[in-house]
Amino acid sequence: xxxxxxxxxxxxxxxxxxxxxxxxxxxxxSDVASFVQFADxxxxxxxxxxxxxxxxxxxxxKTHVTAVMEGLAAGKNYLWRVGCGxxxxxxxxxKTVDTDSDSLTFTVYSDSxxxxxxxxxxxxxxxxxxxxxxxxxxxxxxxxxxENGKTHDLWVRxxxxxxxxxxxxxxxxxxxxxxxxxAAGDVxxxxxxxxxxxxxxxxLLYYSVDVGPVHFTMLSSGDYGYTERQGLNAEQIxxxxxxxxxxxxxxxxxxxxxxFYSPGKYGSHPENAGQPTALRRQLNEAFAKLGVDMVxxxxxxxxxxxxxxxxxxxxxxxSPYVIKKINGEYYRLAVSPKGxxxxxxxxxxxxxxxxECGAGLDEVSAGYFKDIxxxxxxxxxxxxxxxxxxxxxxDYVLKRVSDGEDVxxxxxxxxx
Ligand SMILES: [Fe+2]
Ligand SMILES: [Fe+2]
Numbered sequence: 001x002x003x004x005x006x007x008x009x010x011x012x013x014x015x016x017x018x019x020x021x022x023x024x025x026x027x028x029x030s031d032v033a034s035f036v037q038f039a040d041x042x043x044x045x046x047x048x049x050x051x052x053x054x055x056x057x058x059x060x061x062k063t064h065v066t067a068v069m070e071g072l073a074a075g076k077n078y079l080w081r082v083g084c085g086x087x088x089x090x091x092x093x094x095k096t097v098d099t100d101s102d103s104l105t106f107t108v109y110s111d112s113x114x115x116x117x118x119x120x121x122x123x124x125x126x127x128x129x130x131x132x133x134x135x136x137x138x139x140x141x142x143x144x145x146x147e148n149g150k151t152h153d154l155w156v157r158x159x160x161x162x163x164x165x166x167x168x169x170x171x172x173x174x175x176x177x178x179x180x181x182x183a184a185g186d187v188x189x190x191x192x193x194x195x196x197x198x199x200x201x202x203x204l205l206y207y208s209v210d211v212g213p214v215h216f217t218m219l220s221s222g223d224y225g226y227t228e229r230q231g232l233n234a235e236q237i238x239x240x241x242x243x244x245x246x247x248x249x250x251x252x253x254x255x256x257x258x259x260f261y262s263p264g265k266y267g268s269h270p271e272n273a274g275q276p277t278a279l280r281r282q283l284n285e286a287f288a289k290l291g292v293d294m295v296x297x298x299x300x301x302x303x304x305x306x307x308x309x310x311x312x313x314x315x316x317x318x319s320p321y322v323i324k325k326i327n328g329e330y331y332r333l334a335v336s337p338k339g340x341x342x343x344x345x346x347x348x349x350x351x352x353x354x355x356e357c358g359a360g361l362d363e364v365s366a367g368y369f370k371d372i373x374x375x376x377x378x379x380x381x382x383x384x385x386x387x388x389x390x391x392x393x394x395d396y397v398l399k400r401v402s403d404g405e406d407v408x409x410x411x412x413x414x415x416x
Contacts, residue, residue, distance in 0.1 A: 005030075005087030008062070009152075009159045012094065013192045014138065014170045014209045015068050019099050022170055023193030024052065024067040024082065027059060027156075032085035036067035041077035044091070059190070060152050066193040074099045080167075092167035097137045097211045102250070104212040105135045108383040110142030110257075110298030110345040112158065113178050117350055119146075119158030121401055125348040125382045126165045128399045128406050133384040138169055138211065142298030142345045143176025143221075143257030149187040159191070175205050175220045176257040176298060186220055197243070202235050208243045213387055215247035217292075221258035221275065221299075231278030240283070244290040251387055254287065254340070255296045260309070261342050261368045263355045264300030285311045288339035293392065293414055295340045296383075301347035302355060303373040303381055303396050305412055308337030315368045322415065324391075329408075331393045333415040341370075341414065346381025346396065373409055378402055390416050 007026035015023035024036050036052035043049065052067035069080070075098030082089045097104075107129045112122035129136060146154040159166065172194075175186040189196075189205040196207060204220035219232065219240055232240075244252055258275045259267050260283075266272045287295065288311035307315040320335040334341060347353070352375045373396065375381040384395045393413040399406040 005083055005089055007065075007082050007089055008156050009191055010082065010089075010163060011159060011166045011192050012170050013194050014097070014172060014211070015193060016195050017208055017210055019097050019209055019211050020070070020072060022069045022072060022096070023195070024069065025065070025191055025193040026082055027062045027064050028084050029062060030084035030087065031063060034063070034065040034082070034084045036065075036069065036080065036082045038069050038072070038078050038080040041079060041093070044079065046079070046081070064190070068193065072096045075101070094168055095137065097170070099210070099212060101212040103386075103388040104137060104214055105133055105384070105386045107133055107136045107139040108142065108296055108345045108385065109139060109348045110296075111144040111176065111301050111351065112141070112348045113144040113147040113176075113351060114158070114349040115147055115351075118154065119161035121350050121380050122158070122348040123161050123164075124399055124401050124404070125380045126162065128397065129382060129384060132395070132397065133386075136169065136384065139165070139171050140216070140218075140255050140296060141171055141173040142255060142296055143174045143188075144178040144298060144349070145173065145176070145188070147178055149179040155191055172209060172216060172218055172255070173205075174218050174255050174257050177221075197239055200235075200239070202233070204236065206236055206239065208247075210247065210249060213249060214251045214253055215244070215249035217243055217252070217254045219254065219256040221256050221279070231275065231282045237282055241286045241290065244286070244292060250390070251392065252290070252292045253294050253296065254292050257298050259297035259299055259342065259344050260284070260295065261304070261306050262297075262300040262302070262344055263304050263369055263372045264302045264344070264353050265356050266300050269356060280313055284309055284313045284339075292340040293337075293416075295342045296345050297342060298345050300344055301349075301351055301353040302344055302375060303346045303410070304342075304344040304369050305371040305410075306342040306368045307370050308334060308339045308341055309368070310339045324415065326391070326393055329411055331411045331413050333391070333393070333413045336416045337414060343383070343394070345383055347375045348380045348382055352377050352379070371410060371412070
């Protein structure tokens with residue numbers, strides 16, 4: 001019997017800023033011509049399928065295939081598949097994002113790095129999210145996808161365990177320090193096919209995407225080598241400012257791995273706070289003045305929510321909040337905040353960390369936090385975000401891996 005073709009490290013992303021093209025990446029041992037096809041949902045035989053634009057190159061003894069699915073319609077169901085020569089993968093089903101809508105649901109994962117389980121814990125999180133947020137159109141990943149980015153096999157295992165996520169919705173990743181591990185810069189871009197900004201010279205992965213009412217600006221905290229503890233370099237800072245300023249979307253969301261504010265070991269401990277304090281100095285003013293609403297971060301494997309951070313770097317303690325009942329649940333919403341709210345996105349791997357604020361290590365972070373939640377041992381934590389008109393609501397969900405018990409532990413958001 002013929003062996004089924006199994007592409008390694010298969011991922012799906014949004015390729016371009018206006019979200020009309022999707023990027024595919026996978027690796028194969030085959031050296032014959034590769035293809036990626038997509039078809040209308042009803043065309044199960046792929047009779048009228050379209051072919052994606054494919055490129056190949058050698059990578060660590062394998063063929064790395066990247067492809068761009070162009071001309072996709074907004075908010076539409078498609079079937080897609082990949083293959084090499086006469087070999088073909090199974091059919092996958094996806095729904096494209098609705099670029100014209102004024103509402104959007106997405107999920108946020110971070111730090112799925114995992115020494116023993118190779119992404120299995122992360123699978124628990126997104127399978128949970130599939131039920132809680134069935135209308136999610138895409139997901140974000142806050143970095144540290146794997147424990148050692150240089151080890152290709154770790155990517156293969158983590159992406160294989162989570163294939164169901166990657167084949168059904170696009171993921172927007174940012175690079176964590178564990179995803180660098182090489183003098184050549186981020187390795188994340190080797191596993192996700194995303195079009196870089198036209199004028200980018202940096203080896204780091206940064207880009208932006210518009211989806212419905214949201215402009216996403218995805219930054220690289222550049223934790224390898226020269227930017228370590230110095231924040232971002234000038235090229236990326238200037239690009240980020242231009243990029244955010246160029247968007248007239250109602251909502252502006254930023255994601256970056258290293259937190260500006262953290263109640264964990266990297267934000268709270270003065271010895272580890274070089275990068276956070278540099279990022280505040282470099283970007284707080286621009287974020288507040290350019291109307292950034294929410295900044296999602298990772299790295300410290302906890303959940304935290306700051307007060308709105310003003311242009312001069314203060315936590316705006318007098319900013320009003322309201323409690324609003326939405327779809328039967330009560331959310332605490334910041335009302336027209338004067339700067340972005342920074343969210344540490346929890347942890348979908350197995351490396352839980354403690355809150356260190358208040359343990360004599362809080363010189364840096366004291367006073368910034370509206371809320372803090374540890375990810376308890378044995379649990380993963382992720383966030384579901386729903387945006388509709390002028391209201392953003394977010395649920396922070398904890399799921400115990402051993403028995404699948406899950407609970408929404410925080411409901412928060414923004415009204416403007
Ligand atoms: Fe991490
Ligand atoms: Fe990290």
